[in-house]
């Protein structure tokens with residue numbers, strides 16, 4: 081079933097491209113703005129500032145409308161998705177539509193729900209910040225133990241797992257530890273680089289981002305480890321873009337920025353597909369091209385306009401064309417049908433990274 085879902089995703093993107101259409105094949109959705117942790121490096125204000133999240137009926141309508149509009153994969157995010165009281169029903173409903181589904185979690189509540197959702201979730205994405213001391217310092221006491229317990233639960237129930245690490249200055253030397261832990265827990269490892277807070281809040285990257293040289297060294301290291309066969313999830317092309325990123329003070333590049341780059345620099349950029357083949361629905365129902373655009377542009381809302389219309393409103397002209405955000409760039413690669421990302425998807429299915 082999982083492989084069939086992947087074929088459905090690939091063919092939906094290919095079909096849309098062939099006919100020059102925009103289709104929200106991949107939908108990332110913050111199902112709640114609430115969270116049970118208060119992480120120091122969180123990019124949102126989860127658990128503090130909360131939009132009114134979609135009711136179950138509204139959520140179900142979004143799933144129906146998205147499926148009709150061509151959505152074949154959903155990633156449930158938050159906040160912490162598992163704090164939503166009706167999360168199991170929602171997962172069951174999405175699953176009934178044949179949509180591939182992943183869930184991003186801090187792991188705390190996974191043991192409570194794993195048995196019920198184990199056959200419906202295609203990938204569990206655990207946040208892991210580094211060694212125990214660092215993880216607990218950033219997320220709160222005992223949170224490392226909680227995520228390890230959750231990872232063991234995933235193994236017990238045969239759920240595929242991915243360990244997501246946002247690289248900041250404090251944990252940039254924990255790359256080996258994270259990869260070793262991911263391998264021990266039969267998962268793979270996704271590294272990203274810290275990005276600004278959402279909704280135009282004060283930029284945190286200046287405080288938390290590692291210096292330029294350290295970041296480039298980390299990217300080169302990850303590429304080397306991936307070449308050696310360690311379970312690095314994202315594509316080499318993606319880390320190469322970050323390694324050669326023109327200026328880490330600029331996390332997004334607009335057409336006017338790209339015009340100033342050399343032909344060689346332009347060649348390394350991964351073109352944005354957000355708003356064309358994937359999009360982000362924030363917890364209050366606003367539809368953005370991706371989560372990095374929250375608060376930076378006017379958008380439609382699924383409660384008032386409906387998903388189809390809100391997605392339609394995402395014009396391509398007025399937002400960025402490339403970013404160093406490794407998670408988003410991977411979506412850009414997948415939705416651009418890059419050969420490496422297509423092979424990666426096939427490789428993942430066959431148990432390779």
Ligand code: SF4
Pocket residue numbers: 332333352353354369370371372373399400401402403405408409412
């Ligand atoms: S380049 Fe695309 S994916 Fe990246 S931040 Fe801009 S809109 Fe989002």
